[in-house]
Amino acid sequence: MAVKEFKAESKRLLDMMIHSIYTQKEIFLRELISNASDAIDKIYYKALTDENLTFDKDSYYIKITPDKENRTLTVSDTGIGMTETELEENLGTIAQSGSLAFKHDNEMKDGYDLIGQFGVGFYSAFMVADEITVISKAAGSDQAYKWQSKGAEGYTIEPCEKNGNGTDIILKLKENTEDEDYDQYLEEYRLRAIVKKYSDFIRYPIKMDVTERRLKEGSDDEYEEVKEEQTLNSMVPIWRKNKSELTDEDYEQFYMEKHYGFDKPVKHIHIKVDGTVRYNAILYIPEKIPFDYYTPEYEKGLELYANGVLIMEKCPDLLPDYFSFVKGMVDSEDLSLNISREMLQHDRQLKLIAKNIKNKIKRELANLLKENREQYEAFFKSFGRQLKFGVYNEFGAHKEDLQDLLMFYSSKEKKLVTLDEYVSRMPEDQKYIYYATGESIDRIEKLPQTELVLDKGYEILYFTEDIDEFAIKMLMNYKEKEFRSVSSGDLGFETEDKKETDAEEKENKELFAFMKETLDGKVKNVRASHRLKSHPVCFTTDGEVSIEMEKVLSAMPNGQNVKADKVLEINIHHDVFNALKEAFAHDKDKCKLYTNLLYNQARLIEGLEIEDPVAFSNDICKMMA
Numbered sequence: 001m002a003v004k005e006f007k008a009e010s011k012r013l014l015d016m017m018i019h020s021i022y023t024q025k026e027i028f029l030r031e032l033i034s035n036a037s038d039a040i041d042k043i044y045y046k047a048l049t050d051e052n053l054t055f056d057k058d059s060y061y062i063k064i065t066p067d068k069e070n071r072t073l074t075v076s077d078t079g080i081g082m083t084e085t086e087l088e089e090n091l092g093t094i095a096q097s098g099s100l101a102f103k104h105d106n107e108m109k110d111g112y113d114l115i116g117q118f119g120v121g122f123y124s125a126f127m128v129a130d131e132i133t134v135i136s137k138a139a140g141s142d143q144a145y146k147w148q149s150k151g152a153e154g155y156t157i158e159p160c161e162k163n164g165n166g167t168d169i170i171l172k173l174k175e176n177t178e179d180e181d182y183d184q185y186l187e188e189y190r191l192r193a194i195v196k197k198y199s200d201f202i203r204y205p206i207k208m209d210v211t212e213r214r215l216k217e218g219s220d221d222e223y224e225e226v227k228e229e230q231t232l233n234s235m236v237p238i239w240r241k242n243k244s245e246l247t248d249e250d251y252e253q254f255y256m257e258k259h260y261g262f263d264k265p266v267k268h269i270h271i272k273v274d275g276t277v278r279y280n281a282i283l284y285i286p287e288k289i290p291f292d293y294y295t296p297e298y299e300k301g302l303e304l305y306a307n308g309v310l311i312m313e314k315c316p317d318l319l320p321d322y323f324s325f326v327k328g329m330v331d332s333e334d335l336s337l338n339i340s341r342e343m344l345q346h347d348r349q350l351k352l353i354a355k356n357i358k359n360k361i362k363r364e365l366a367n368l369l370k371e372n373r374e375q376y377e378a379f380f381k382s383f384g385r386q387l388k389f390g391v392y393n394e395f396g397a398h399k400e401d402l403q404d405l406l407m408f409y410s411s412k413e414k415k416l417v418t419l420d421e422y423v424s425r426m427p428e429d430q431k432y433i434y435y436a437t438g439e440s441i442d443r444i445e446k447l448p449q450t451e452l453v454l455d456k457g458y459e460i461l462y463f464t465e466d467i468d469e470f471a472i473k474m475l476m477n478y479k480e481k482e483f484r485s486v487s488s489g490d491l492g493f494e495t496e497d498k499k500e501t502d503a504e505e506k507e508n509k510e511l512f513a514f515m516k517e518t519l520d521g522k523v524k525n526v527r528a529s530h531r532l533k534s535h536p537v538c539f540t541t542d543g544e545v546s547i548e549m550e551k552v553l554s555a556m557p558n559g560q561n562v563k564a565d566k567v568l569e570i571n572i573h574h575d576v577f578n579a580l581k582e583a584f585a586h587d588k589d590k591c592k593l594y595t596n597l598l599y600n601q602a603r604l605i606e607g608l609e610i611e612d613p614v615a616f617s618n619d620i621c622k623m624m625a
């Protein structure tokens with residue numbers, strides 16, 4: 001059976017291409033500049049093998065010329081140019097890429113890869129232009145040709161005059177509409193911004209005549225406008241340079257120029273990988289939190305370049321959420337771009353790069369912690385919270401990666417310590433890693449529950465952030481040592497007066513039962529405390545939910561009504577206990593009053609609200625009167 005060829009409705013195809021591939025019109029300039037750069041690269045490659053050609057770098061450049069009067073924008077290059085046939089083949093056939101063919105025909109040197117590959121970028125200019133004229137003279141040819149098209153209707157080619165080799169692409173810009181301002185592509189500042197954004201690292205100079213206002217010579221108040229040719233792009237991508245050539249200042253300068261942040265980064269990481277996937281990256285660990293960092297508006301991601309051309313301003317897939325503070329860029333020749341270059345086709349390479357980057361950041365942070373504690377702490381104060389979220393999120397999937405980067409305030413050292421430091425100095429008889437939660441270090445220090453653990457000589461980690469306890473619950477243990485709250489029912493050691501406390505509890509069983517009944521479901525239990533030394537009363541909790549967690553959960557929008565199982569602990573060595581016993585024996589109402597007062601005291605100590613402040617204040621008055 002005869003195989004029939006597919007037919008394409010080329011007008012419709014072109015129309016679809018122009019209107020549906022790109023989300024941003026401004027990228028037309030990126031595409032034309034990339035073509036111009038490819039055209040110069042081709043001369044460079046030809047010169048490597050053709051003795052008649054020399055490549056004198058200074059004569060190769062790209063020039064952008066806006067002409068407001070005629071509403072034209074011209075992108076010229078001094079590259080290889082196109083013959084009549086090439087104009088016909090490359091610009092007359094959609095998806096015909098002369099650059100891709102060139103790549104196949106010539107052995108390309110690594111790192112100097114041509115940009116074009118799909119054979120469609122040129123047509124993006126029809127997004128902003130009604131008519132495109134291409135005047136081109138191929139290297140080694142005496143005759144120039146003019147290709148002209150108004151889009152879907154077709155094109156014409158005729159001989160014309162042109163000085164020197166290369167190509168001029170002249171766009172007759174569309175008239176402005178209500179929704180679109182095409183005049184912007186005639187404004188110098190706008191053109192400069194687009195070049196900087198996408199094409200800053202094109203290897204050849206991109207020039208433009210820029211108007212500057214200057215003092216007239218000999219005058220000190222009269223100004224004049226002067227046109228001066230300027231190079232708009234930086235050309236040499238810092239990431240392609242050798243690390244040994246670069247100073248800290250160079251990296252900091254790049255950070256500033258790229259507007260990654262306004263602070264001075266704590267650290268830069270320069271990665272050059274030439275393995276299964278080839279890429280260069282420069283990453284920064286900022287010192288200060290961007291103002292919107294902990295808001296939903298903050299977008300994580302790294303700039304993604306393919307061959308020095310910007311593809312994506314913030315590629316989120318390159319960074320895990322817990323390293324979302326990292327800034328910087330990645331440049332790779334190996335990305336599978338889709339034809340708009342706005343997305344990646346499939347992400348095997350990207351996944352590999354992301355994994356590499358994640359491991360590198362982790363290692364570098366660990367090094368910083370080891371080598372420059374002060375700087376690490378400054379970083380951790382800003383972004384430690386994000387690392388803790390990382391431990392907690394995705395059901396703890398990343399906890400192994402992050403646990404050694406965590407720090408908490410230590411009761412012993414009076415500064416931030418790592419879990420490893422804590423565990424390595426644990427006395428042999430210490431079973432658990434102890435922590436106490438509260439709003440501030442000050443407040444935790446005054447918590448009655450910490451007394452006993454501190455008395456034992458054990459170190460306590462202070463958890464002052466909402467996320468701390470949630471993260472630790474996800475971590476469960478560190479180096480086989482379980483975490484244990486100082487408020488937990490079982491602290492993992494026997495107290496000296498345990499016998500006495502147990503005996504008292506037995507003896508006063510009815511008193512405790514009475515108190516529990518008085519509190520009417522507000523506490524799960526009332527018991528004699530093993531842990532209180534000087535304070536009369538405190539809360540501890542049975543079960544998984546701590547009081548701090550209850551606070552966090554109830555403060556959430558559409559507040560979750562999760563309650564901690566509170567236990568009211570009474571210090572049997574405190575005078576208050578005698579007063580309670582006395583009241584229980586002779587005046588039950590008084591015993592109720594004392595119970596309510598003690599319960600509310602425990603709430604205050606924990607930073608919980610008094611449920612009924614009026615009743616509380618009446619109770620105090622009753623006691624005084």
Ligand SMILES: Nc1ncnc2c1ncn2[C@@H]1O[C@H](COP(=O)(O)OP(=O)(O)OP(=O)(O)O)[C@@H](O)[C@H]1O
Nearest residue numbers: 035039090097098099116117118119120121122167
């Ligand atoms: N300024 C130029 N100088 C010389 N040749 C050019 C120029 N602009 C375009 N061409 C030729 O026209 C072809 C088609 O260009 P087009 O931009 O449509 O696609 P491409 O650059 O090959 O691929 P991509 O769609 O990936 O950008 C190019 O491959 C190149 O051969």
